[in-house]
Amino acid sequence: xxxxxxxxxxxxxxxxxxxxxxxxxxxxxxxxxxxxxxxxxxxxxxxxxxxxxxxxxxxxxxxxxxxxxxxxxxxxxxxxxxxxxxxxxxxxxxxxxxxxxxxxxxxxxxxxxxxxxxxxxxxxxxxxxxxxxxxxxxxxxxxxxxxxxxxxxxxxxxxxxxxxxxxxxxxxxxxxxxxxxxxxxxxxxxxxxxxxxxxxxxxxxxxxxxxxxxxxxxxxxxxxxxxxxxxxxxxxxxxxxxxxx
Amino acid sequence: xxxxxxxxxxxxxxxxxxxxxxxxxxxxxxxxxxxxxxxxxxxxxxxxxxxxxxxxxxxxxxxxxxxxxxxxxxxxxxxxxxxxxxxxxxxxxxxxxxxxxxxxxxxxxxxxxxxxxxxxxxxxxxxxxxxxxxxxxxxxxxxxxxxxxxxxxxxxxxxxxxxxxxxxxxxxxxxxxxxxxxxxxxxxxxxxxxxxxxxxxxxxxxxxxxxxxxxxxxxxxxxxxxxxxxxxxxxxxxxxxxxxxxxxxxxxxxxxxxxxxxxxxxxxxxxxxxxxxxxxxxxxxxxxxxxxxxxxxxxxxxxxxxxxxxxxxxxxxxxxxxxxxxxxxxxxxxxxxxxxxxxxxxxxxxxxxxxxxxxxxxxxxxxxxxxxxxxxxxxxx
Numbered sequence: 001x002x003x004x005x006x007x008x009x010x011x012x013x014x015x016x017x018x019x020x021x022x023x024x025x026x027x028x029x030x031x032x033x034x035x036x037x038x039x040x041x042x043x044x045x046x047x048x049x050x051x052x053x054x055x056x057x058x059x060x061x062x063x064x065x066x067x068x069x070x071x072x073x074x075x076x077x078x079x080x081x082x083x084x085x086x087x088x089x090x091x092x093x094x095x096x097x098x099x100x101x102x103x104x105x106x107x108x109x110x111x112x113x114x115x116x117x118x119x120x121x122x123x124x125x126x127x128x129x130x131x132x133x134x135x136x137x138x139x140x141x142x143x144x145x146x147x148x149x150x151x152x153x154x155x156x157x158x159x160x161x162x163x164x165x166x167x168x169x170x171x172x173x174x175x176x177x178x179x180x181x182x183x184x185x186x187x188x189x190x191x192x193x194x195x196x197x198x199x200x201x202x203x204x205x206x207x208x209x210x211x212x213x214x215x216x217x218x219x220x221x222x223x224x225x226x227x228x229x230x231x232x233x234x235x236x237x238x239x240x241x242x243x244x245x
Numbered sequence: 246x247x248x249x250x251x252x253x254x255x256x257x258x259x260x261x262x263x264x265x266x267x268x269x270x271x272x273x274x275x276x277x278x279x280x281x282x283x284x285x286x287x288x289x290x291x292x293x294x295x296x297x298x299x300x301x302x303x304x305x306x307x308x309x310x311x312x313x314x315x316x317x318x319x320x321x322x323x324x325x326x327x328x329x330x331x332x333x334x335x336x337x338x339x340x341x342x343x344x345x346x347x348x349x350x351x352x353x354x355x356x357x358x359x360x361x362x363x364x365x366x367x368x369x370x371x372x373x374x375x376x377x378x379x380x381x382x383x384x385x386x387x388x389x390x391x392x393x394x395x396x397x398x399x400x401x402x403x404x405x406x407x408x409x410x411x412x413x414x415x416x417x418x419x420x421x422x423x424x425x426x427x428x429x430x431x432x433x434x435x436x437x438x439x440x441x442x443x444x445x446x447x448x449x450x451x452x453x454x455x456x457x458x459x460x461x462x463x464x465x466x467x468x469x470x471x472x473x474x475x476x477x478x479x480x481x482x483x484x485x486x487x488x489x490x491x492x493x494x495x496x497x498x499x500x501x502x503x504x505x506x507x508x509x510x511x512x513x514x515x516x517x518x519x520x521x522x523x524x525x526x527x528x529x530x531x532x533x534x535x536x537x538x539x540x541x542x543x544x545x546x547x548x549x550x551x552x553x554x555x556x557x558x559x560x561x562x563x564x565x566x567x568x569x570x571x572x573x574x575x576x577x578x579x580x581x582x583x584x585x586x587x588x589x590x591x592x593x594x595x596x597x598x599x600x601x602x603x604x605x606x607x608x609x610x611x612x613x614x615x616x617x618x619x620x621x622x623x624x625x626x
Contacts, residue, residue, distance in 0.1 A: 036282065036581050036582055037283065037576060096592065097592075113592075
């Protein structure tokens with residue numbers, strides 16, 4: 001069952017209550033029109049329903065989300081997919097700062113750019129493994145304190161500076177794959193850089209294939225030499241900053 | 246009362262600014278709608294606006310907005326004003342009754358022309374005369390507080406949510422080419438009428454989201470140049486720093502930005518030997534003017550606005566353009582609330598200034614300010 005909500009002028013509490021009522025009433029596809037700044041859409045919701053958002057949703061979109069498939073036609077603001085556990089977020093635009101903060105599972109696809117600190121404190125355990133695929137470039141501190149999961153940065157416009165400064169600061173788990181030339185960006189990376197192996201191409205192709213399907217933008221099959229990989233420097237990257245331990 | 250952990254107050258201050266770069270004026274409705282979109286960011290303990298171009302009939306007078314706790318404070322201040330100025334108009338600022346706005350002070354405005362002899366008495370520098378006059382009222386007269394004192398501009402602020410403050414001051418009836426706004430969530434200091442943003446000096450105003458950890462270092466630095474910090478808030482020192490760097494010392498805006506949001510030492514080498522040396526020198530010379538801690542600010546003058554983040558972007562800032570209008574705000578939605586279709590939207594990097602000047606202006610520093618007053622003194626120290 002499909003239904004529609006006009007979000008014009010609605011406070012986030014009202015809008016989110018209407019979303020929950022819709023879901024409880026059996027809606028499987030909910031279309032939100034004229035969203036502008038309402039926070040917490042998708043907050044802790046679970047199930048297989050779909051939400052389509054037209055406009056700019058507010059901070060903490062998909063926070064604590066446990067399922068659902070959210071598609072946004074517009075940019076998203078700060079704190080998108082904060083502590084998300086499961087589900088999919090697809091953004092036809094750019095994301096603000098701290099995308100996927102402490103994310104523990106699910107998948108995010110961003111067509112254009114992400115702001116500062118995307119993937120900060122992302123973590124994985126067992127089968128729960130968060131994925132972020134970015135079509136454009138990233139702001140500073142991508143993957144800061146990252147403990148698990150996967151970030152793929154496709155740099156589809158081929159920018160020389162697709163990474164911001166301090167990429168991977170404090171990173172101690174997971175992996176960031178970047179499509180592009182490493183040499184000009186080496187200094188920005190604060191974690192270990194390793195080549196991509198042939199065996200890793202299959203998994204990358206899987207998520208990049210989904211990105212291509214969502215946005216109709218295809219970088220082609222992965223050739224490992226076109227990518228480099230950033231991994232953690234060890235279990236405790238800042239150990240040397242502390243005295244006597 | 247609910248204690249820590251029992252209640253969550255999801256707030257973090259909001260800023261917004263709009264300039265029509267062709268100088269065409271528009272009512273306060275847009276800026277109120279923009280800041281109201283971010284209501285969740287403030288908690289009702291402070292809201293305010295700065296407006297430029299609102300007093301064309303008194304464009305050559307200093308428009309002084311003052312809060313008084315009582316008649317005694319007004320009488321003391323009036324005495325002091327009458328000794329130093331020719332008073333062209335003195336009136337209550339018209340306000341509307343708004344249910345949620347209470348405990349307001351006496352809110353007065355004056356349009357003033359300084360008596361030339363008084364300026365001569367303090368060395369002939371009109372800007373410095375005005376700046377000292379304002380800081381002396383704030384420091385010496387109990388219960389009087391100058392909200393703004395520039396030409397053809399004014400600050401409208403108080404305790405309440407910004408949209409209620411806008412309603413209270415009847416901002417729909419004013420027309421300006423440049424508006425900035427603030428929704429406050431006070432962190433370390435009390436919510437009071439004088440402590441609401443914007444903070445102003447001469448025709449500078451600043452609205453600020455964040456917290457300046459270097460406040461005391463900065464305060465000691467500006468106090469050496471005759472600024473008095475009296476308002477119990479970190480934001481006050483930001484306005485004095487910019488006034489000092491731009492008007493008194495005469496740095497360019499780009500240089501001043503590189504002082505308050507200095508690039509990290511390790512990033513300097515990438516900028517080439519000349520630029521690297523210049524920035525290194527500025528950073529050493531004005532080390533005490535570095536603003537440490539999270540901030541996003543909008544600095545405005547009669548000439549335009551400048552929005553700036555701290556170096557590692559610990560507070561949000563979005564910019565957008567539509568025709569001759571430039572928008573900056575804590576959230577994109579606050580811009581879309583008043584301009585749905587935009588030509589360009591972008592997220593400025595930490596330490597990267599977004600500047601919107603009126604056509605024909607090349608600097609934020611207004612023409613009445615001559616600048617470069619003590620450059621020799623500083624570069625020789």
